[in-house]
Amino acid sequence: MPRLSYRKALNRALADELARDEEVFLLGEDIRVAASNVTAGLLKRFGPERVRDTPLSEQAFTSFATGAALAGARPVVEFQIPSLLFLVFEQIVNHAHKFPLMTGGQCAVPVTYLVPGSGSRTGWAGQHSDHPYSLFAHVGVTTVVPATPADAYGLLVSAIRCDDPVVVFAPAGAMEVRSDVDVASLRPVPLGRGRVHRRGDDVTVVAVGHLVHDALAVADDLADQVSVEVFDPRTLYPFDWDGLLTSVSRTGRLVVVDDSNRSCGIGAEVIASVVERVRLHAPPRRVTRPDGAVLPFAPALDRAVQPGREQLRSAIQHLMKDG
Amino acid sequence: MTEADPVRLYRTVRLIRRFEERAIDLVRSGHVVGGIHPYLGQEGVAAGVCAALRPGDVVAGTHRGHGHVLAKGADPARTMAELCGRVTGLNRGRGGSMHAADFAVGVLGANAIVGAGGAIVTGAVWARRRRGEDLVGVSFLGDGAVNEGMLLEAFNLAALWRVPVLFVCENNGYATTMPVAGAVAGSITGRAEAFGIPASVVDGQDPEAVRAATAAAVGRMRAGGGPEFIEARTYRFDAHHTFEHAVRLDYRPPEEVARGRSRDPVEIAGSRLAPDRRAEVDASVEAELDAVVAFALAGPEPDPAGALEHLYASGLTARAGGG
Ligand SMILES: Cc1ncc(C[n+]2csc(CCOP(=O)(O)OP(=O)(O)O)c2C)c(N)n1
Ligand SMILES: [Mg+2]
Numbered sequence: 001m002p003r004l005s006y007r008k009a010l011n012r013a014l015a016d017e018l019a020r021d022e023e024v025f026l027l028g029e030d031i032r033v034a035a036s037n038v039t040a041g042l043l044k045r046f047g048p049e050r051v052r053d054t055p056l057s058e059q060a061f062t063s064f065a066t067g068a069a070l071a072g073a074r075p076v077v078e079f080q081i082p083s084l085l086f087l088v089f090e091q092i093v094n095h096a097h098k099f100p101l102m103t104g105g106q107c108a109v110p111v112t113y114l115v116p117g118s119g120s121r122t123g124w125a126g127q128h129s130d131h132p133y134s135l136f137a138h139v140g141v142t143t144v145v146p147a148t149p150a151d152a153y154g155l156l157v158s159a160i161r162c163d164d165p166v167v168v169f170a171p172a173g174a175m176e177v178r179s180d181v182d183v184a185s186l187r188p189v190p191l192g193r194g195r196v197h198r199r200g201d202d203v204t205v206v207a208v209g210h211l212v213h214d215a216l217a218v219a220d221d222l223a224d225q226v227s228v229e230v231f232d233p234r235t236l237y238p239f240d241w242d243g244l245l246t247s248v249s250r251t252g253r254l255v256v257v258d259d260s261n262r263s264c265g266i267g268a269e270v271i272a273s274v275v276e277r278v279r280l281h282a283p284p285r286r287v288t289r290p291d292g293a294v295l296p297f298a299p300a301l302d303r304a305v306q307p308g309r310e311q312l313r314s315a316i317q318h319l320m321k322d323g
Numbered sequence: 324m325t326e327a328d329p330v331r332l333y334r335t336v337r338l339i340r341r342f343e344e345r346a347i348d349l350v351r352s353g354h355v356v357g358g359i360h361p362y363l364g365q366e367g368v369a370a371g372v373c374a375a376l377r378p379g380d381v382v383a384g385t386h387r388g389h390g391h392v393l394a395k396g397a398d399p400a401r402t403m404a405e406l407c408g409r410v411t412g413l414n415r416g417r418g419g420s421m422h423a424a425d426f427a428v429g430v431l432g433a434n435a436i437v438g439a440g441g442a443i444v445t446g447a448v449w450a451r452r453r454r455g456e457d458l459v460g461v462s463f464l465g466d467g468a469v470n471e472g473m474l475l476e477a478f479n480l481a482a483l484w485r486v487p488v489l490f491v492c493e494n495n496g497y498a499t500t501m502p503v504a505g506a507v508a509g510s511i512t513g514r515a516e517a518f519g520i521p522a523s524v525v526d527g528q529d530p531e532a533v534r535a536a537t538a539a540a541v542g543r544m545r546a547g548g549g550p551e552f553i554e555a556r557t558y559r560f561d562a563h564h565t566f567e568h569a570v571r572l573d574y575r576p577p578e579e580v581a582r583g584r585s586r587d588p589v590e591i592a593g594s595r596l597a598p599d600r601r602a603e604v605d606a607s608v609e610a611e612l613d614a615v616v617a618f619a620l621a622g623p624e625p626d627p628a629g630a631l632e633h634l635y636a637s638g639l640t641a642r643a644g645g646g
Contacts, residue, residue, distance in 0.1 A: 049453065055483065060442040060476030067446025070431060072454075075446075091473075094436060095443065101634045102422040103432060104415030108636030140634070140641060163636040192639075238639055 004181040006174050009149040010038045010116065012186070013156035014076065018046045021074060024160055025050040027061050028078030028114075036078065036116040038170075058084050062091040062113075069109045070099065074160055077111060082118040082130045085167070093139045096165045108163040114156070118145075118169040119210065119259050120295055120302055129295035129302070133169050133208070134260040137237035137269070142166040142191060144235045147212035149179050151234055154189025162191060171259070173210030194240035196247060200229035203253035203316055206244065206270050207232055211257045211307060218312045226320050236266050241273060248274050253319055254284040257312050262288040282323035285315040328374070330604065332530045333592040335370035337608050339390045340589050342399055345612055346389065346406055346420075350565045354620060355406045359420045362390035364560030367588030368493050369394035371533025371555075372461055375541050381429040381447055382461040383440030386421050387493075387559075388433025391463050397425040399611065400618040409622030416625045417633060437498075438464065438471025445481045445488050445550075452486075459544045460488040467498025469511050475518075478550070482518040487544035489537065490515065490552045493527060495559040496583070500574040515552035527555030528586040531595070558583030 004012075017024045026039060032053040034040040043051040054061045058079070065075035079085060085092075096109045119131040136143040142164055146152040152170060159166035197212060198219055205228055207215035212232045219228035231247050233240055248254050254274055258267035267286040275284065287307040295302050343363050349355040362369070369390035373382070376395070384391035392402055397413060405412030405423050412418070413425050424432030431447060434440045441462040448460035468474050469492060481488045492511055496503055503511075512522035521543075525536040533555055540551040560583065562568055593601050631641055 055476075055479060057476035057479060059473040060445075060480050063439065063442035063473065063477070064446035064449070064480055067431070067443035067448075068450035069446075070426075070443070071447040071450035073450040090436070091439075091442075095434075095439060099432070100636045101631070102414060102418045103424040103426070103633075104413070104417040105633035105636075106414070106424060106426045110636070142637075142639070164639065 001180040001182055003178045004149045004183060005178045006149045006152050006170065006176065007037055007116070009153040010156055010170060011040055013153045014039065015042060015045065017157060017160045018042065018050060023072060024074045024076065025052060026076045026078065027052050027054055027065055029054055029056060029080050031078055036080065038078065038114070038116045058087050059091055062088040063095060065111045066091065066096045066099070066109055069096070069111045070107050074110045075112070076114055076160060078114045078116065081128050082115050082132060083127055085113070085115065085132055089135070092141060092165060097139060097141050109165050110163050111165045112156070112159045113165070113167045114170070115168065116170045117172040117175055119171045119173055120306055121172045122299060122302060123297065125297040126294045131169070131171070131259045133167070133236055134264065134266045136167045137266055138264065140237060142235065143169070143237045144191065145169045145171065145209035146234060147174055147209055147232050149177060150181050150186060151189055151195070153186045155191070155234060157188040158191050161188065166191070169209065171210040174213070177213065189234065192235045192238040192240055194231055194233040194243040196229060197232055198228065198230040200227040200251065202227045202251055203255060203319060204229045204231050204244070204247045204251045205312070205316070206254070206256045208236065208258045208266065211259060214309050215257055215312060218309050218316065222313065222316060226316060228316065244270070244274065245277055248278050248280070252281040254280060255312070255315050255319060256284070256286040257307050258286060258288050259307060260288055261291055261293050262286070263291045282319050285319050287311045287315050327531055327534065329531070329592065329595045330600065332370055332374055332534060333596055333601065334604050334608065335374065335394055336366040336530050336588050336592045337604060338399065338611070339366040339369065339393050341608055341612050342393060342403070342615070343389060345616055346403065347565060349407065349616070355420070356408065357419060358565035359389070359406065360387040360564050361561040362387050364583070364588070365493055365495060365527065365557045366390055367530035367592065368491065368527045368533055368555045368557055369463070371530040372491055372537045374534045375537035376461065379429065379456070379458050380460065381431055381444060381458065382463065383431045383444040384433040384463050385440065385465055386433065386435045386437070387465070388421065388423060392423045392425065392430050392433060395430050396428040397423070397430055400615045403615045403619035404622045407619045407622065408624065409619060410625045411618065411622030438468040438474035440464065441474045441477035441488070441490060442480065445477055445486050448488055449484060449486045457545070459541055462488055462490050464490060464492050465498060466492060466494040466496070466503050466507065466511060467501070469514050470506055475514060478515060478518045478520060481550040482520050485549035487548065488550045489540050489544065490520070490550065492552070492554045493557050494554050495557045497559065497563070497574070499563045500572055511554050512552065520550050520552045522552040522554065524554045524556060527557030528588050528591055530588055530592045558586070560584050
């Protein structure tokens with residue numbers, strides 16, 4: 001079976017949607033030459049009207065996309081750096097997200113915001129290493145963080161077809177993942193539906209984005225001690241609460257591994273939402289970035305601030321001792 | 324209207340004037356909560372600009388937006404109902420004064436964020452022209468907006484991509500309490516000129532002068548030209564916001580206010596009509612506004628159970644907030 005890379009899956013999703021729907025177009029910095037490699041070959045195939053390289057004007061081109069969407073287009077906006085989302089948070093939250101309600105349902109704003117390489121890029125330090133997906137879940141903007149190439153394809157396609165704004169985080173830690181995929185079998189993946197990557201009976205580990213791969217590795221390592229179920233929400237907002245509750249109701253234990261800062265991160269919401277509904281055998285745990293994290297430059301420091309396999313392993317082991 | 328039509332222009336100016344005065348009454352009587360930013364004194368700008376537009380053209384307004392909405396052709400009764408928060412309002416009571424929108428007549432909405440409309444209307448016009456529609460857009464903005472970075476980015480995008488948007492700066496002398504001289508380095512028109520956008524200054528108190536200047540700019544844009552800029556010199560007759568009716572803020576010398584109010588667009592447009600014709604128009608506006616207020620106050624209040632209706636165009640529903 002052919003090997004599909006995560007990056008190529010995103011590229012294929014963009015190409016397929018550009019080919020399928022004339023209203024889809026791309027906006028972003030250096031997308032003409034595919035600096036992020038996600039738009040490779042698209043200019044040649046679809047031309048500069050639909051693969052629009054922009055000046056460095058994130059706020060204006062984000063709202064330009066809002067306007068185009070109000071007029072019926074389906075823009076996909078690529079951001080070079082995850083922290084650029086801070087720069088355009090106002091444009092996304094205060095305008096794109098609020099227009100349908102504020103106008104009493106007169107419009108839709110189907111824009112996709114794509115961040116290839118979110119989270120730590122190792123060595124890019126403080127201002128390039130953020131992973132602000134929890135902010136978008138907090139404000140109620142549809143937010144997806146695909147872990148695998150097939151999900152990257154399927155979720156990006158669904159994001160583009162969605163009538164609401166959607167932020168797509170493609171974690172740097174997942175961008176190099178390749179998997180055996182029958183390309184002909186690639187399909188849209190529904191938004192708001194999680195996926196159990198590994199069945200288990202003792203504990204549910206909710207892992208977000210690239211951390212799914214770490215969770216699977218830890219689950220394998222611990223296989224002779226504990227049976228770990230790995231649940232990948234894929235979409236953080238709207239969250240697949242039914243899927244997760246089904247899993248946790250069976251295992252009775254919960255650990256979340258999440259690349260957000262701890263306070264108000266999605267991990268906190270996952271735990272709160274589960275304990276509101278399910279009586280667990282042991283207090284739940286979460287493995288996250290520290291509060292207020294700024295990723296330091298030196299590689300050992302950068303790694304120290306991100307949730308890691310060792311932390312996850314010990315969280316699972318401690319939790320099993322707790323009950 | 325590429326030709327002068329003094330009666331129609333006067334009627335629009337008079338309608339906006341009396342609409343605002345009625346709205347202020349409704350603020351005082353408690354029917355309009357949150358207050359309004361009265362457009363009193365600036366009526367000639369919205370009336371003159373929109374008189375030179377076609378129904379298919381689009382406009383983006385500001386927080387001081389009732390004049391733009393009415394001049395572009397929204398139903399005054401549904402506009403007033405919106406200010407009163409009724410389901411019969413333009414936005415079904417979800418927007419209020421600062422978000423009144425009527426997509427059916429090309430009003431992409433008043434917008435409470437200073438400087439936000441320019442990029443949105445640029446994107447909307449670009450997307451519709453790409454589909455072969457022949458339209459232009461107008462972005463209304465205040466003198467305060469010319470210091471917002473996002474608006475300057477929007478000038479650049481519109482000029483670079485030759486999107487026919489007319490930026491209309493209503494220079495009423497103040498951003499809240501801040502005089503232009505205390506806030507604007509260089510000049511207002513100089514900002515547009517820096518991007519190669521043709522800019523002119525017009526007497527905003529003379530609706531016919533505004534109409535003629537707009538018709539000329541829009542004519543060039545329809546003939547294939549890029550964006551243009553008009554600075555309309557005007558004066559705000561009343562408060563920045565109706566909260567000022569209760570809280571005296573000391574920032575405009577009384578002599579200046581008297582001088583500003585001496586050039587009244589309603590008088591300037593009215594003086595061009597025969598007195599009996601003018602009296603007829605006044606009577607018809609008064610009769611219309613009686614019906615407008617009656618319609619607004621008769622509208623049902625929205626059902627709190629549907630407070631988050633229209634939040635998502637995709638049909639997604641949000642989790643409730645209760646315990
Ligand atoms: C980005 C932003 N900053 C501040 C405000 C608060 N605010 C509302 S209106 C206003 C003054 C705007 O002045 P101007 O653009 O001249 O319009 P005018 O009120 O004179 O019509 C301010 C500061 C806002 N709404 N948006
Ligand atoms: Mg002003």
